[in-house]
Amino acid sequence: MSGAATASGGNGQPCHKDFECDEEEGTYVKFEFIEEDGDCYFEEETETGLITITDWESKEGDECEPISVEWESETHDATKVMAFGGDDCDTVENPGGSYTSGLENPGGNTAAISNLQFCVVPVEQEIVGTINLSYEDLPKDDPLLDWDVNDWVVDVIGTFKAAGKEDDGTPLVTEFTFDIVPQARGAGDDHEWHILLPSSVLCGSGSYDLTVKDSDGNEIGSKSDSSSFGGDSDVDITVFPSTEAVFDDLENAELPEDHDDDCTDPREWATLTVTFDDPCAIDVSEDESDVEVNGDNLFFDPYLNNLESPTEVHRGDVRLVVVPDDWQWPLGAVQIWDAYTDVDEGGDGEPEYTTSDWYETVADSNLVATCDFDPNDLDGS
Secondary structure, eight states: OEEEEOSBOGGGOBGGGGOOOOTTTOEEEEEEEEEETTEEEEEESSOOOOOEEEEEEEOTTOTTOEEEEEEEOSSEEEEEEEEEETTEEEEEESOTTEEEOOOBOTTSSBOOOOEEEEEEEEOEEEEEEEEEEEEOOSOTTOTTOOOOOOSEEEEEEEEEEEEEEOTTSOEEEEEEEEEEEEEEBOOSSOEEEEEEEOTTTOOSOEEEEEEEEETTSOBOGGGOEEEEEOSSSOEEEEEESOGGGTSOTTBTOOOGGGOOSOOOOOSEEEEEEEEEEEEEEOOOOSSGGGSOTTOTTOSSBOOEEETTTTEEEOTTOTTEEEEOTTOOEEOTTOOHHHHBTTEEEOTTSSEEEOSTTGGGOBSOGGGEEOOOOOGGGSSOO
16 A cells, blocks of 8 residues: 655655646645644645545654654545655555655665655545425415415435535535425325426536335336436426326325325336536535525526416415424315414415424314325335
8 A cells, every 4th residue: 555755756856746636536635744833733724625644653752853753634534655765755545634754764774754745635524404495376366275285295305425515615516416205295286296496506417317216115217307408498297297296186185084094105206417517615514404485596407387277386475384294284275364363364475484493383183183194115125
């Protein structure tokens, strides 16, 4: 894994001058060991801030002769490190988080470390978050609009792979996967359900793969889709072209007198994977509490298109609520302010959510239902 280099590198220059990082090895980082005014420490010369030296051990009797060094990083791993000292160089591939001197001085003894050079690559992080999206599906001026917010109920389980972060902490996403699991359809109308990725979010080119499956986890090839995108225009993906094909009318959202607590499996669910050619900074919500109640700040637009009473419900619309995946939706024709004590009927006849955790304040358990299907329930095992 390690091997000492000669004191002189190429072109007769000191060996540490030959160190470099190619594209696969990552970003170049250099630390110098500084002694001044009776103090000594490692200082990064390259000013990347990607690695922090957390500890070192020195030769016995001299605290400013480091022979072992430890470092850490929340965002990057070292692919190699070169130590220089005593006119000697030592390079270690994949060093982990520490280095112990393999340097020799001209007398053949262990040499202290004068500088360290690293190549570092972003650590691939995995971020997982789950939300539920529940919809009212009629036009706002339709007298039949009943505010039971159960016309289409769907969980979105997001897994994001990120290669580091921006300076503000925003993950640099390389790929994300949505497992999309319908829970209920308390509607008589049929709909399309889409995921729209706005061009303002897409940092560049990439591709997506949509796999639609039946209740046993078998792919429905005729409904699956894949495509590439350039990043300069919105990407609109029709996940379910017919919600009626997923659930019958009022499935898992019956009228209270007809509900028996049994849940019917969705006939379809889906997995959507989006891959970016280069990392893309996306403000990922890891918890439903990070998302505004009507989904205004979702980075994607999960919109419902009513095919029979023409209207579309987009993020930010009062007819969409974003809640935890185990929430209990009102049963058929139960207005949401009758099902929850922390929801009021506003003066305009629309719901007003008076607390951030309103979904925990069920007024009457006989007026709500939940199913909480996940992919493990529908994989055929």
